[in-house]
Amino acid sequence: MSTQVGDTAPDQVARLLAMVPYLLARGEVRLDEAAAHFGVDADQVERDLRLLFMTGLSPGLPGDLIEVDLDALEGDRVIRVDNADYLARPVRFSPAEATALVVALRTMAESAPEGAADVIARTLAKLEGAAGAEGEDLLRLHVTPTPLEASPVVPVLRSAIDHGHQVEITYHVPSRDQESHRVVDPRGLARVEDLLYLDAWCHTAQGDRAFRVDRIVAATELDTPVADASARPRDLTGGWFSDAETTTVTLRLAPPARWVLEYYQVSGERPGPDGTVDVDLEVASEQWAQALVFRLAPHATLLAPVEWVESFSAHARAALRLYEDDGVDS
Template sequence: MTQSADTAPDQVARLLALVPYLLARGEVRLDDAATHFGTDADQIERDLRLLFMTGLSPGLPGDLIEVDLEALEGDRIIRVDNADYLARPVRFSPAEATALVVALRTMVEAAPTEARDVIERTLAKLEEAAGQDGEGLLRLHVTPTPLEASAVRPTLEAAIEHGHQVEITYHVPSRDQASQRVVDPRGLARVEEVLYLDAWCHTAQGDRAFRVDRILSATELDTPVLDPGARARDLTGGWFTDAETTTVTLRLAPPARWVVEYYPVTAQRPGPDDTVDVDLEVASEQWVQSLLLRLAPHATLLAPAAYAQAFTEAAQSTLSLYQADGVDS
């Protein structure tokens, strides 16, 4: 399993934590900051140079965060200025706080054990503050669905926490079959009203998203997962289904590189002429064709060959409709 490279969401999350970290310490050695955030010094330096373009509206020079480049390049010490507003308490409007509470209530049901306590404490503070302001709107609760109350969920959560493999019996309705699989669980994700297990499946030799309500049984094994550092994918985009998926390889030119940021790419490799080859797990050939039409002419479907041939035929058929009407392609 190949780990994907640092993405824009990764960098944004790090920047949001980096600035308060630096403000609390005054100055920090570049290597120490890299160690703290689990990355290398070059990446932290790229993050800091991005800070020059961030700040308060309207974005005039005096509104932007300042980084002491002389200290950074000379002594490899980080100093930031003009970012004190990030350390001030945030005040939410009732509508903003309500939306945040609803989102947190949804997250807490599928959150890992170590994160659940943090989310619940945050909810308690928000609801207490809302009560002091006389705003009862925030006292909202999301009732767990039967899917989330599944008997196998505690076993899955324990295996994720321990970094152990799980043997599951999974029912596939389209074939009315139950199959036994050994998987490396990564995380649980709620998509709309359905809870999914994101995992590497050793039977299919690929990433899979299993509906928890279709896992008939689950047994935590003593064997550790093969890749303890693997991160759970973002399954909230709604582009996948729980059917058997197919690995699709795309070659993306620079204008199409946004795919890496918006879809869970399982692997990526440098391609020729500043392109990048990416692998995605997809459940629908039609979805792939739709994506390629959006990306044209900046993407090429490398595999599987059957998908590539079908897309070429579909594109030629579409072009022929324009040519039949006397429209030049």
């Protein structure tokens, strides 16, 4: 993605990191106002936001990505972002991240130009100062438990796993700002990158699910035993897996809608008829999928799940009737 003349990739990353807290603090900002604040033109800010729309927390499901109201951006030239509160908090490095950063800075310092070398030296001094004069205590930078590790639900989940008991959990879905209550058979806890997941059989969904522990609002160990005491936890570290609140949606995309492949992580892709492509997406809600299909119309067709097809068609017909009632040609 191109940037304006004189604007490097590090410049853009730094601007994005500053832009998100700036936007979250204000709730709504006009595009021209944001451009003036960051000293770039409006087109550059719009390019930044379209890049931001593709970023978020691992594993990159739609509910994990930063949300940018593109309709408001394209229509009223107003910026609204959501689902990015974690960027409004100060960054804390894990031991591995701090170690990697120190090693990288030391390597860069040997060949950096004079101006950059001063910045690198000051940054390195701060990190090594926190770690110890020679960096020997670097791996003890992170001596207090992270909020995730200190979460009160973790010992409850571990106890239930050890005892073979079911757990009643309250699970938060940020993309819908809703909480669901369900009974699960816990199998194990697994760390994937910097997130902790509960692998379980969900009795509500009647299937295997991986719940992000930081989204489990409450957990209660029950006296009832799990249905299958011999079940073993799955390996969640090898790639894509479904979150508790996701549904697989299959879309048939015409060439003008193929940008979906660049903006969203797809779990499947197959050639379709007449130059189309069929893609599978894991979506957090029917409402989110419906909004995406309406935005792609008429260049996208919903193929699955079949129970959503008629619902989408009914909503589309209702929307068309609103235009007809207002005397607008559709």
